[in-house]
Amino acid sequence: MAYGDPGRGVDETSAAMLEALFTRSPVGLHLLDPQLRVVRLNTAAPALRGVSAQDMTGRPVRDVYRMVEGNDLETLLRRVLETGETLWQQLVRARTRDDPPEERCFEATAIRLEGRRGEVLGLAITAVDVTERERARSRARVLDAVRRSVGRTLDPVVSGEELVGALVPAFADIAVVEVVDSVLRGDEPPPAPLPPGTPLMRTAFRSGQVYPTQALPVGDVRRLPGPTPFTQALSDLRPRVVPLSPSTLWMPADPARANAMVASESHTLLVVPLALRGTVLGLVSLYRAGDSPPFDAGDRQLAVELAAHMALCVDNARRYVREHTIAATVQRQLLPRRPEAHTSLDTAYLSVTGGDPGAWYDTISLSGARTALVVGNVSGRGMNAAATMGQLRTVVRSLAAFDLAPDELLARLHDTAAELAFERASLPPGDPLRREALTADCVYAVHDALTGTCVLATAGHLAPVLVRPDRTVTVPDAPAGPPLGMAESAPFATAEFAVPAGSVLVFTSDPTLTRYLAESPGPLRAAPDYAERPLQELCDAIVYALPDGLGAGDAAVIVARTHAFPPDSCASWRLDGDDGAVATARTRVRKQLAAWDVDDETAFETQVIVSELVTNALRYGEPPIEVRLIHDRTLTCEVHDSGRAAPHLRHARVADEGGRGLYVAAQLAQAWGVRYTNTGKTVWTEQSLGDTR
Numbered sequence: 101m102a103y104g105d106p107g108r109g110v111d112e113t114s115a116a117m118l119e120a121l122f123t124r125s126p127v128g129l130h131l132l133d134p135q136l137r138v139v140r141l142n143t144a145a146p147a148l149r150g151v152s153a154q155d156m157t158g159r160p161v162r163d164v165y166r167m168v169e170g171n172d173l174e175t176l177l178r179r180v181l182e183t184g185e186t187l188w189q190q191l192v193r194a195r196t197r198d199d200p201p202e203e204r205c206f207e208a209t210a211i212r213l214e215g216r217r218g219e220v221l222g223l224a225i226t227a228v229d230v231t232e233r234e235r236a237r238s239r240a241r242v243l244d245a246v247r248r249s250v251g252r253t254l255d256p257v258v259s260g261e262e263l264v265g266a267l268v269p270a271f272a273d274i275a276v277v278e279v280v281d282s283v284l285r286g287d288e289p290p291p292a293p294l295p296p297g298t299p300l301m302r303t304a305f306r307s308g309q310v311y312p313t314q315a316l317p318v319g320d321v322r323r324l325p326g327p328t329p330f331t332q333a334l335s336d337l338r339p340r341v342v343p344l345s346p347s348t349l350w351m352p353a354d355p356a357r358a359n360a361m362v363a364s365e366s367h368t369l370l371v372v373p374l375a376l377r378g379t380v381l382g383l384v385s386l387y388r389a390g391d392s393p394p395f396d397a398g399d400r401q402l403a404v405e406l407a408a409h410m411a412l413c414v415d416n417a418r419r420y421v422r423e424h425t426i427a428a429t430v431q432r433q434l435l436p437r438r439p440e441a442h443t444s445l446d447t448a449y450l451s452v453t454g455g456d457p458g459a460w461y462d463t464i465s466l467s468g469a470r471t472a473l474v475v476g477n478v479s480g481r482g483m484n485a486a487a488t489m490g491q492l493r494t495v496v497r498s499l500a501a502f503d504l505a506p507d508e509l510l511a512r513l514h515d516t517a518a519e520l521a522f523e524r525a526s527l528p529p530g531d532p533l534r535r536e537a538l539t540a541d542c543v544y545a546v547h548d549a550l551t552g553t554c555v556l557a558t559a560g561h562l563a564p565v566l567v568r569p570d571r572t573v574t575v576p577d578a579p580a581g582p583p584l585g586m587a588e589s590a591p592f593a594t595a596e597f598a599v600p601a602g603s604v605l606v607f608t609s610d611p612t613l614t615r616y617l618a619e620s621p622g623p624l625r626a627a628p629d630y631a632e633r634p635l636q637e638l639c640d641a642i643v644y645a646l647p648d649g650l651g652a653g654d655a656a657v658i659v660a661r662t663h664a665f666p667p668d669s670c671a672s673w674r675l676d677g678d679d680g681a682v683a684t685a686r687t688r689v690r691k692q693l694a695a696w697d698v699d700d701e702t703a704f705e706t707q708v709i710v711s712e713l714v715t716n717a718l719r720y721g722e723p724p725i726e727v728r729l730i731h732d733r734t735l736t737c738e739v740h741d742s743g744r745a746a747p748h749l750r751h752a753r754v755a756d757e758g759g760r761g762l763y764v765a766a767q768l769a770q771a772w773g774v775r776y777t778n779t780g781k782t783v784w785t786e787q788s789l790g791d792t793r
Contacts, residue, residue, distance in 0.1 A: 128206075128227035131213075134220055136161045136177055165194045173208070177223060180210045191234070203393060205234040232398075239402045242271045246406050251413035254420040256284055259413040260304030263384070263406070269308040271402070272386040274364060277304040279374070279382035279414060281321050286422030289379035289415070293335035297323050300382060307364070309389070315360035324383075325354045333373045334380055339404055341395045342369040344387075361387070368394040372407040374414060381414045427457035427486045434490040435460055435656075443732050444549030444665045445471050448635035450643065450657035458485030458540075459609040459656035460493050464500045467773060467784045469549045469665055469732050472500050475562065475656050476542035476584075477609035484533055488520065492540060492584070503775040506544045506557035507592040510581060513542065514559065514592075517585035540584040543607060547599060549665040550730075554605070555596045559584045561611045565618050569602040573625055575618045601664035604638070610655040617642070635659050669696075672728035677718060685714045685727050689737075696731050702787060705768045706737055709785050712765045713739040720745055722780070734770065734786045742780035 131139040138156050156164050162174050173192050180187050187210040195203050206227045213221040250262040260277035267275045278300040283289050290298060301321045305314055316322070324330050328350045329342045342348075344366050351358035361369070366387040374382040384407050388395060395403075440447070440463050447463050458478030466472055474496055478488045495516045499509045521538040528534070541560025548554070556564070556576070560583045567573050579593040599605065606624070608614045617624055623638075623645040639659055671692045675681040686707045693703040710727060717725045721741030730736040747762055762783075766772050769785035776782075 128229075130161075130223075130225040130227065132161060132177070132223040132225065134181060134222055136174060136181075136223070138164055139222065177210055177225075180212055180223060181220060184212045184214075186211050191230070203391070204229060204231040206230065235398060238270070239398060242267065243402060243405060245270070246409055250410060251416070254417045256414045256417040256421075257303045259410065259417060261306075263410050264304045264306035267386065267406070268306040271399070272370070273309070273389045273392055274307045274312070274366065274387035275305070276302065276385040277382065277410070278302050278385075280380060283381050283414065283418050284421070286418055286425050289376070289381045289418070292337050292373075292375065292378055292380050294331075294380045296326075298380075299323050303382075309364060313360045313363040315354075315356040328354050328357075329369065329371050330354070330357075330383060330385065333371045334383060337373045337375045337378075337380070339370065339372040339400050339407075341400050342371065343367065343394070344369055365389045367392075370395040370400060370403050372400075372403045374407055374411040376411045376415050381411050381418075384410065423482045424457075427481075427483050430483065430486040431457045431460075431489065434486065434493060436462060440465055442471050442549075443669075444469060444663045445547060446635055446661045446663070447473075448639050448659045450639050450655075450659070456485075456609070456654045456656075457482065458489045459654070460489045461607070461609070461656040461658050462493060462496065463658065463660075464497060465733075466500065466546065467503060467736060467771075467775060467786065468728075468738060468782070469670075469730050469736070471547045471549075473545045473547065473564075473605070473607055473658055473660060474542065475607040475609050475658055476540055477560075477562075477656065478540045479538065480536055484536065488538065488540070491520065492517065492542070496542075496544065501773070503773050505594065505776075506546060506555055507581075507594045509544055510542065510557045510559050510584075510592045513544075514582070514584050521585040538585045541609065542584055543578075545605075545607070547605075547660070547662065549662070550670060552599055552601065552662075552664075553596055554599045555594050557581065557592045557594045559592065562607075562609065563614065565606040565608075565614055565624065566597070566599065567604040567606070567624050569600055571625060573618055575614065599662050601662055603662050605658075605660045605662070606642075607658040607660075608655050609657070613646075613655050613657075616646070620645070635661060669731040670728065672726060675714065675725045675727060677723040677725065681718060681725065682711050682714050685710050689727070689729060692729055698731075698735065698789070702735065702789065706735065706787065709737055709765045709768055709787075710739070712762065713737070713783050713785070716747060716762060716783070717741040717743075720747070731789075733789075735789050736784060736786050737769075738782050738784040740780060740782040744776070744781060746781075747774060747783060 128141075130141050133139050137158055137160055141156055161177065165173065176187055176190060179185070187208065189207045189209055192206050192208055193203055194206065207230045208225060208227050210223050210225045213224055215221055245266045246263060249266050251259050252262065253259065256279055260279065263277055264275040280289060280294075281299040281301045284301060284303075299321050300323070302316050302318050305312075305318050324334070326332075329340045333340055344361050346362055351361075364387065366389040368388045370386040372384045372386070373380065374384060384403070386395070386403060442463070442465065449461055456477065458480055460474075460476050462472075462474040464472040464474065474493075476489070476492060478485045478492065480488070492513065495513055496509070499512055504512070517538065517540055524533060524536070524538050541558075541562050543556060543558045543562040543564065545554055545556035545564065556578055558578050559581045561580050563575050563578045565573060565575055576595055576597045578595040581592040582590045604624070606614075606617055608617070623641040639657070642657070642659075673685070673688050675685060689707055689710050690703060693706060698706075714725065714727065717739050721743035724742065726740045728738040728740070730738070765785055768787070770788050772783070772785040774781055774783050
């Protein structure tokens with residue numbers, strides 16, 4: 101190089117640099133004329149795979165590169181020629197001239213070349229092969245999509261559908277998920293290798309083809325024939341990338357799958373076991389067909405990560421199904437199997453499937469032709485909720501036997517729930533149940549068939565829906581007390597409302613469901629003929645009318661229809677407070693029992709009971725005194741007075757002249773008790789009628 105001629109040195113350096121770019125640069129370099137024909141390519145140009153530069157020179161760029169559909173490179177290059185704006189790092193996809201062709205990704209930059217006078221000479225294009233980078237990004241997107249969308253529910257079938265939805269067409273053309281059938285039922289997964297003959301259920305299938313071909317329908321349960329790549333993967337728990345062709349040796353062992361593979365033109369299979377801690381949960385089978393590239397080592401590694409995530413989802417669902425099944429079984433054993441029979445009240449339960457094991461319902465026969473209706477819901481899930489529900493239901497039944505008013509009963513139930521909550525808070529710090537608060541909602545209502553009223557108290561926001569015979573639908577205004585088990589203790593209040601004969605009461609453990617039934621135009625308002633329609637049909641109509649998200653399977657529901665109590669099955673008399681009151685009561689009772697055709701032995705015992713109870717009312721109570729007989733499923737005898745003194749059973753000594761009245765009545769009766777009201781107290785007894793009715 102001569103120091104006196106700097107221009108010549110620059111020209112020689114530029115020429116040397118240009119030659120180096122076209123012979124040794126790792127970046128693909130192309131020179132195009134204004135008609136987008138190839139003038140020159142360097143050795144790194146993607147178009148030179150398997151061909152010479154002379155074969156490509158002079159050809160239009162659209163013939164040099166076979167672009168994938170949707171990548172119109174020629175249009176982009178013409179825009180650069182027209183505007184002079186550089187096209188920076190445009191991602192394009194093209195198929196190579198290899199056999200078979202391979203789709204690859206390139207990052208292209210195009211610059212317009214201009215002469216000294218500004219004339220357009222053509223384009224300079226650089227192309228960098230970024231296929232592996234883009235494949236890695238694509239795999240990362242697939243993995244992220246699977247982690248975000250798969251396992252949002254504790255349902256293995258739904259998880260399988262979410263998985264195939266995330267993989268097709270982003271990662272595979274066809275995806276199949278199969279799960280060991282016993283795992284779907286919550287059983288422990290079998291250890292590898294999978295025992296021969298173990299049935300699997302096909303839980304999900306997805307294909308990107310217009311007319312997909314399935315070897316087996318979704319929901320099919322059968323064992324895998326073998327030996328095949330599927331059975332081998334379940335034996336050694338290793339993934340496999342398997343090339344497919346009609347002549348593959350193992351295909352005759354599983355003709356159904358072989359025919360589906362041929363029909364779908366699948367050329368590569370990637371089979372990955374769903375395994376966890378050496379046990380087998382199922383299998384994921386992925387296929388690529390048509391022009392899709394075969395699975396490679398990177399795809400196989402990604403499939404392993406996807407299968408690991410799916411296996412965790414299936415195992416979590418299995419554990420939930422197992423706990424759910426146990427909790428549902430416990431719940432079924434703790435709840436009444438069928439409603440009790442009541443003379444003036446028909447009841448039916450909606451089937452509780454165990455979706456909410458803390459929900460419970462109950463109907464309890466009380467004295468005086470009354471019926472208690474109870475619905476509640478314990479917070480939490482699983483066995484703990486079911487066990488707590490059983491405890492509270494037992495306490496309610498025990499307290500109901502004391503004829504407590506609804507507000508008093510809930511106050512005592514609240515104390516019990518608070519004690520259970522304290523015991524839970526005292527568990528060891530490592531026990532997860534300690535961190536789970538114990539609260540419960542409950543409604544306790546007492547329907548009185550003789551007065552046609554209902555008295556209730558609520559803990560939480562539970563109230564019944566009342567449908568009167570004229571089809572008006574209301575929710576009684578019942579003051580909401582605090583949820584059971586809460587630290588604060590507020591008094592509970594009662595609400596009383598009329599329930600005409602022929603009305604329907606619907607109690608639910610879900611306030612949202614109650615609100616829907618009260619406000620929607622159906623099914624309660626649209627139900628025909630409440631008086632005659634079977635209650636179970638009304639229950640079914642309620643279920644059918646519920647929108648998604650308000651399924652009755654997650655709520656305890658009682659549907660009750662009231663009837664008028666037969667007027668000839670009840671008799672009452674008011675007695676004067678004189679010495680002849682006892683004899684008068686015996687005479688009237690004897691005549692009434694004869695009219696009811698009650699046997700002589702029961703009639704005699706009833707007269708003795710009435711004599712003792714009236715005598716006690718005269719001695720220790722306050723007038724007025726009233727006697728009432730109720731001829732229902734049992735024979736009930738009630739003596740009411742205005743006094744508030746609490747009678748108690750005592751065992752009189754041999755020398756005592758009195759003190760045996762209540763003891764004698766208790767011995768003759770099947771059950772007895774005391775019920776307090778605003779006007780005094782009622783002492784009652786119940787006697788079995790045997791076969792007289």
